[in-house]
Amino acid sequence: MSDCCSAPGLLPFESALENMLSQITPVTQTLTLPITQALNAVLAQDIASPINVPNHNNSAMDGYAFAIESLSQSNTLTMVGRSMAGAPFQGECKLGECIRIMTGAKMPTCCDSVEMQENAQVEANSITFLKEKELGSHVRNAGEDIQLGQQVFSQGHKITAVDIGILASLGVSEVKVYRKLKVALIATGDELKLPGQALNSGDIYESNSFVLRGMLDKLHVDVIDFGIIEDDFDSIKAAFVNADKQADAVISSGGVSVGDADYTKTVLDDLGEIGFWKIAMKPGKPFAFGKLPNSVFFGLPGNPVSALVTFHQLAIVALTKMQNARELKRTNLQVKCVNDLKKSPGRMDFQRGILSVNELGENVVESTGSQGSGILSSLARANCFIVLASDQGRVKAGEMVSVQLFDQYIV
């Protein structure tokens, strides 16, 4: 597959994404969790409110509750009782009377409005209102936030901290969610050492699995870490076989190019089906997607920036679908670029940018500088991707470009 704008032999980014998503089957198993354990889980049910929120008309202020009709006679009312949060006024009141009321306390049925205490003059039980009042002032009505029976969340919603608060406020203590995905992580490379180990000549520290692990934690999946696997056909094959038995998705980094020690593709061909291989994107041209007997496989490039970008732009989207979560909405803006950008037509670029507001109050983006796919610090300084279409050439300072803000998986 190719289109007008991709270099020959490269799969356009959008086709790669579409192709990959069409092969993803969402998980079906569900479980019931207490809401305290449900952060970031994906709801497997719709949730309708079992109550009105608030559950009763209540006061938004500390002050005095009264019937607006009483003020047609006089601005001075007689206080005949108290309504506290959790201890409502039980009695009756008549025209000309008011009730001392606290924030959150239930409105007495005989009252329809509240005046805050700062606007009231108090002499023993005689309360004089100093300002004009309107019907319903400072009253929070039952159901004004959420109504009984109203659908609050739907299946596929990822539960946030605020949502857990809302569920608690509805009195919902448990929710049905989809089971967590199990994702295996494999770093390939003879040169890789773990932090804490000594480096021999030519070695580097393994960093991809650390970045990916952090992002997978935010995605709310269980990670099975296979550590570092040497560049050897049998070792890689053994790791993939083992990972496939345990995980829903297997993610490797490194070994996907065409170098002499790049075994990922040959092992995949041996074990399963390889989806596609070279994508018209930069960074990240070599990316493999395929199917193992029990799992799906994402083969990320070894270069740290390429690994992160392909994981973020492709694998996370697929894993989100696998989780049954709603499609990710990423925020794209058109902004002025303050410097020239190098770009040759043929691949879609995800350059690292710093979005800020200039002295004129305009949103502007600046490149993080060198865009080498090994320069992980360029991602640490960036807050967005400058996304340049495949057919686009170099960008001149002052031109408008499209930026995609970093989402919760990167920041």
Ligand code: AMP
């Ligand atoms: P490869 O895709 O295996 O050819 O690797 C491309 C580049 O990425 C090489 O410079 C590798 O040393 C580097 N690399 C591969 N895997 C990792 C990793 N897990 N962490 C950091 N760098 C890596």
Ligand code: MG
């Ligand atoms: Mg390698």
